[in-house]
Amino acid sequence: xxxxxxxxxxxxxxxxxxxxxxxxxxxxxxxxxxxxxxxxxxxxxxxxxxxxxxxxxxxxxxxxxxxxxxxxxxxxxxxxxxxxxxxxxxxxxxxxxxxxxxxxxxxxxxxxxxxxxxxxxxxxxxxxxxxxxxxxxxxxxxxxxxxxxxxxxxxxxxxxxxxxxxxxxxxxxxxxxxxxxxxxxxxxxxxxxxxxxxxxxxx
Amino acid sequence: xxxxxxxxxxxxxxxxxxxxxxxxxxxxxxxxxxxxxxxxxxxxxxxxxxxxxxxxxxxxxxxxxxxxxxxxxxxxxxxxxxxxxxxxxxxxxxxxxxxxxxxxxxxxxxxxxxxxxxxxxxxxxxxxxxxxxxxxxxxxxxxxxxxxxxxxxxxxxxxxxxxxxxxxxxxxxxxxxxxxxxxxxxxxxxxxxxxxxxxxxxx
Numbered sequence: 001x002x003x004x005x006x007x008x009x010x011x012x013x014x015x016x017x018x019x020x021x022x023x024x025x026x027x028x029x030x031x032x033x034x035x036x037x038x039x040x041x042x043x044x045x046x047x048x049x050x051x052x053x054x055x056x057x058x059x060x061x062x063x064x065x066x067x068x069x070x071x072x073x074x075x076x077x078x079x080x081x082x083x084x085x086x087x088x089x090x091x092x093x094x095x096x097x098x099x100x101x102x103x104x105x106x107x108x109x110x111x112x113x114x115x116x117x118x119x120x121x122x123x124x125x126x127x128x129x130x131x132x133x134x135x136x137x138x139x140x141x142x143x144x145x146x147x148x149x150x151x152x153x154x155x156x157x158x159x160x161x162x163x164x165x166x167x168x169x170x171x172x173x174x175x176x177x178x179x180x181x182x183x184x185x186x187x188x189x190x191x192x193x194x195x196x197x198x199x200x201x202x203x
Numbered sequence: 204x205x206x207x208x209x210x211x212x213x214x215x216x217x218x219x220x221x222x223x224x225x226x227x228x229x230x231x232x233x234x235x236x237x238x239x240x241x242x243x244x245x246x247x248x249x250x251x252x253x254x255x256x257x258x259x260x261x262x263x264x265x266x267x268x269x270x271x272x273x274x275x276x277x278x279x280x281x282x283x284x285x286x287x288x289x290x291x292x293x294x295x296x297x298x299x300x301x302x303x304x305x306x307x308x309x310x311x312x313x314x315x316x317x318x319x320x321x322x323x324x325x326x327x328x329x330x331x332x333x334x335x336x337x338x339x340x341x342x343x344x345x346x347x348x349x350x351x352x353x354x355x356x357x358x359x360x361x362x363x364x365x366x367x368x369x370x371x372x373x374x375x376x377x378x379x380x381x382x383x384x385x386x387x388x389x390x391x392x393x394x395x396x397x398x399x400x401x402x403x404x405x406x
Contacts, residue, residue, distance in 0.1 A: 120326060120327075154406060157399060158391075161376075161391075164375055165399065168373070172367055172370055173368055176341075189364050200401045200403030201400055202298065202401045203355060203358050
């Protein structure tokens with residue numbers, strides 16, 4: 001898959017409010033259709049039908065289904081980071097921030113399961129965007145963990161490896177308890193996980 | 204996706220050695236082709252061409268591409284569990300078993316990236332098989348953790364939630380360090396993760 005943005009000679013962001021609304025409508029329709037049917041089965045006609053626009057209008061805003069898909073992956077990354085940043089903004093220390101961040105993430109994925117599907121499908125449809133998604137997360141996460149070690153808020157250890165390990169935990173717990181099981185007691189799950197993370201498994 | 208096995212009136216396992224070899228050849232060709240191209244793009248013609256058999260021969264052993272795909276997911280589960288069971292067989296206690304199991308898993312996924320791709324793609328192609336795959340793992344894992352709590356080998360805590368958290372860690376670390384980065388120092392990664400898991404992050 002080539003990068004459609006590289007082939008586009010003009011700015012892809014509409015300048016008018018109406019243009020921005022139409023672009024947003026296409027993204028939301030694409031999220032619903034691709035998140036539900038999967039990338040291969042979802043057609044641009046499905047997306048424009050759901051958005052209530054002519055098929056030609058799609059191409060004013062996006063060059064291809066690939067491009068709209070990649071935009072959704074980037075959007076999910078921004079949304080998730082913004083949501084977590086807000087959840088941990090007032091945390092007095094790193095362990096509290098970790099706990100609040102995990103709780104916010106588990107709640108968040110349950111509210112946007114179609115967008116979460118799209119990130120997972122990116123592993124196959126746009127592997128570079130998928131790696132970028134998690135690498136960007138891991139970088140910020142690792143910086144926070146390294147700073148917490150310097151501040152003496154957590155024990156010393158490799159920040160990058162810890163970041164990937166903790167992200168992995170959150171991803172799978174989010175899928176299992178945030179998406180599969182809609183009624184899970186997320187507070188209890190976070191309590192259990194944090195008991196293990198803070199104090200360890202060793203008796 | 205319906206369950207093809209439910210529509211098959213006769214046993215699907217060949218009785219002769221030659222039949223078993225042909226079925227195994229189809230599975231290995233399907234692993235390579237689907238793991239490489241993805242489920243949608245891979246055709247039965249691609250699989251039979253790679254296996255070096257006539258297309259009609261495929262249907263003696265499998266009813267559909269769906270069926271061979273599901274068989275690969277089940278096979279990956281069995282292979283992984285057998286590999287881990289062997290790795291931890293002589294472990295004197297649960298924490299040692301956890302450490303050896305994670306090390307074995309990270310090494311294993313790197314040796315079978317195509318089969319790992321297939322499990323990940325099952326999330327979209329055969330969601331019930333995907334859930335079954337991880338649920339089966341989590342059940343056995345949780346039983347081991349619960350037994351270790353009873354034996355006093357680890358601190359008490361919810362075995363099911365811990366099992367999913369630890370599986371999630373292993374999945375993401377396996378993808379990041381076992382597949383993306385072929386040359387990662389897996390022993391160091393396991394040491395770092397286990398320092399966190401055994402003793403916790405709290406100073």
